[in-house]
Amino acid sequence: MSFDNAYEAIAETHPEGDARWAFGTGFDDPLSGVDTTVPAGVDTADLAAYCLMLGDDALILSQRLTEWVTCAHELEDEVALANIALDLLGQARMLLSRAGSVEGLGRDEDALAYFRSEPEFRNVRLVELPGGDFGRTTAALLVLSTWRLALLNRLVGSSDPVLSAIAAKAVKEVTYHREYAARWAVRLGDGTDYSAERLRSGFADVLPLVDELFTGHAVERRLAAAGVAVDSTELREEFDGVLAQVAEQALLRLPEVNRVGSVGGLAGRDGVHTEHFGYLLAEMQSLARADPEATW
């Protein structure tokens, strides 16, 4: 058997039937078999944009966490970070697939992840912050998972059955993510002077970008009014309460920081990103762009 393309030889739809080279090839649509009818009266452009927002947050944070694989401080934490990244990737796949099917332009999850450029991504800028510093990763993961859990928990009540179902699954997963980050925050904050300083410095990098999570984007507000989305301005109180709980246990005084504002009223949700983002995308997209016929 010969192939024009090396990837054909290892793909799921192998002409000889079931001969697969390794576990996990041939990922198909993660919403395969799920009823994805859009509820009546819902604006499809808004719904697609909203799914991209929540999906891109998960995808980009997943990519950042994956960078720890092979270089975390302990094997257990490397495995934990990879597990959290995998959960987020699973959520991203469902949300991007949903966005692709709703927008109706023939783009699947891979087209959306690998063939969009920077201004087309809708994630908040916070998830773009560089990895490589466990204090910063802990702060970023705590902030993002605290916010995301509060959001998903409300999104279970969405009038869109697909978003509601994705949220109900993800709530359980993100609960474990938040616990992980919170326990590490306490361990670092209530550890040595050095570990406490590293955690504080991590929060000093992350906190300037926190406000963007609660701005209540126009897409969110319109969909929230239709019962589909959650207005993120409602999440602040729960978020602040959880962060205060962790800070108290961690003996951490959250640093005073200058907030990073928007750029002419635009931020991550509108496609305006940080200087770190291009490098992240270049790495994440390199294989798919070098060989657009690759399958996995």
Add this chain to the structure above:
Amino acid sequence: MVTRTERDRTVAAEVAESVTDPELPMLTLADLGVLREVTVTGTGGVVVTITPTYSGCPALTEMRTDLHRRLTEAGYTDVRIRTELSPPWSSSWITERGRRELAEHGIHPPDERSNAPAARDTGGGPVPLTLEPPRREIRCPRCDSTATERTSEFSATACKALYRCLDCREPFEYFKEI
């Protein structure tokens, strides 16, 4: 009287129920609680409904492929696998047989009385942050000692945590509650 369709459904269900999890081959998909429903169309068609354990579980694709292959081998010509996300899968759906199999293979089954936050029903209210390791009744699956400690809430697959026994010193996996 047993109709042909009923007999067909029973056979199809038996085939589907005997397919095992690719990561935990001691468990069938029925034991794991991911197999929701098997229906037949009466014309050689069968529709199997499954649900993922975790959003990112890579085993789901394998399960679909295995179900498709086994049912095709059993003579069904039109096999469709549906995914259902709601209600979300819960570790409490693992059957008694499944729990025994896990324990016999050195994986501690989930403790449904544990206070693991992801397994708690909050009735729609905020999910509480506990900051303490969840209380679980855990005996070492090898030496039965209760002197065990958690080393990580995450292990080789998304569904398991990592523990170790302080008496026999062996590490073991714990199927965690969601």
